[in-house]
Structures are given as C-alpha cells and as structure tokens.
Amino acid sequence: MADVTRIDIDGSEVDMDAGQRLLYRGELFTGEVEERLGDALVSLDSYVAGVQHGRSREWYKDGTLRSEATAREGRPAGVSREWHANGTLAAEVVFAEDGPTVLSDRRWDEEGRPTKNWRKSEE
Incomplete structure (x- = not known):
C-alpha cells in the first residue's frame, strides 16, 4: 500500500x-x-x-473527538457525528450517499437528553 x-x-x-x-x-x-x-x-x-x-x-484541543464525517466529491455523504467537549454525542445527521440530502437529524444536549429527532418522510 x-x-x-x-x-x-x-x-x-x-x-x-x-x-x-x-x-x-x-x-x-x-x-x-x-x-x-x-x-x-x-x-x-x-x-x-x-x-x-x-x-x-x-x-478538541485536548484530543477529544469533536466530529467525524464523510465527503463524496466535496459533498457530505453517509453519517456525520458531532460530540460535546465532555464526550457526549451531540448530533448525528444521515445524508444520502449521492449528495447533500439530509435523511435524518438527531441532536442531544451535553447530558445526553434528546433535543431533536427529525427524519425525512418517505413520499
């Protein structure tokens, strides 16, 4: 390799x-x-x-993971995650594999309590 x-x-x-x-x-x-x-x-x-x-x-400067995502030809794709500075999951957004369409968006506060839970409706 x-x-x-x-x-x-x-x-x-x-x-x-x-x-x-x-x-x-x-x-x-x-x-x-x-x-x-x-x-x-x-x-x-x-x-x-x-x-x-x-x-x-x-x-974060202390080495704690802040976010991870994937890009395809400059556009978000797949799952994107963000964490609060205390290490608690802050957001998880799922994008379509072929572009920036958001399929779901979930968010949590620093204590891990849900603050948003949105999913694209299937039409």
Missing part, C-alpha cells in the same frame, strides 16, 4: 484555485490535510484531485 501524503493546511505551498480546489505546490492535491493548533491535531481531511473526498475528523 502506498504512503499517504499529508500536508498542513496552513503551509506556504497550499492554495486554492478558482474552482475552490485544493492545490499543493501548484498541483491538485490528493492525500490528507491536517490542521494543528500548537502541537494539537484539530482536523484531518481526505482529498482527491483537490476536492474533499473520504473521511473527515476534528478534535
């Missing part, structure tokens, strides 16, 4: 083109893009040919 290229989003050789695609050293980037706050990794996203595609994760 080939090594995955990982770059820092704040690096001097990182740019965006007119189509909002990610460039590294002037070329469309394929690999992982990280963002750090000091020594802490706070986000890690996968890109293919300059477009977000694959797994996306964010962490």
